[in-house]
Amino acid sequence: MQSIGRVDSEGTGRDGLPVPFDRNKIFPYAFRHSYAQRHADANIPIDVLKELMDHKSADTPGRYYKVSLRRKQEAVKTMRLHVVDRHGNPAPMASNKAYEMRSVAVPFGGCVEPSNVKAGGQACPIRFQCAGCGFYRPDPSYLAAIEDQIRDLKTDKETALAMGTAEYVVRNLQDQIDSFKKVSANMHEQIAELPEAERQELMESVKVLRKSRAALGRILPLTVIKHGESSA
Ligand code: SF4
Structure with missing residues (x-):
């Protein structure tokens, strides 16, 4: 990871350019978590994600969908004012x-x-x-x-x-x-x-x-x- 010169986050700074991503947040489990959250954000059916993640119960991937909906509601609450x-x-x-x-x-x-x-x-x-x-x-x-x-x-x-x-x-x-x-x-x-x-x-x-x-x-x-x- 240290060999990568710069990792951009998905957010932008005041100049409209991407801000650097904190590389301390990059560790093996974060890839698994990000993979699951991106699928939930993309409205992939929960049973499909359950299979992909090899979870025994739908409760575990279900957490990602709750996060996804909550994040969207919070984002709308902020954005509607702008x-x-x-x-x-x-x-x-x-x-x-x-x-x-x-x-x-x-x-x-x-x-x-x-x-x-x-x-x-x-x-x-x-x-x-x-x-x-x-x-x-x-x-x-x-x-x-x-x-x-x-x-x-x-x-x-x-x-x-x-x-x-x-x-x-x-x-x-x-x-x-x-x-x-x-x-x-x-x-x-x-x-x-x-x-x-x-x-x-x-x-x-x-x-x-x-x-x-x-x-x-x-x-x-x-x-x-x-x-x-x-x-x-
Ligand atoms: S042109 Fe007007 S009516 Fe058509 S999509 Fe744009 S905002 Fe809506």
């Missing part, structure tokens, strides 16, 4: 229920448009033009996705320019870029103003909710050590 509108202005959700039941995850944030919520996020009436939509409710757990989208839109804009598309195509892309950039900048500002303990709590909630959404098929990460980063 929801913003499409301009990046605070738009906190009144309760955990409102965050979970009256909004649905779409690629770059929450959506509170009732028919889309009812359809589980699969029925946006305007083809996911979230940046310009009054029903858009992003929060910091979508910040990475928003910033990826800004990069993609910039690439699309360059392509559109090179293709000589109609001016309104380029303008639409630029307007989306500007709108997402404003949301991102406001969120970063609001996060930077938080006291350290609250910021840490928020970042932990970001991690839990991203993991939870990933489990529903919307990606995201394990820490990756790139080939060649070892100092051995």
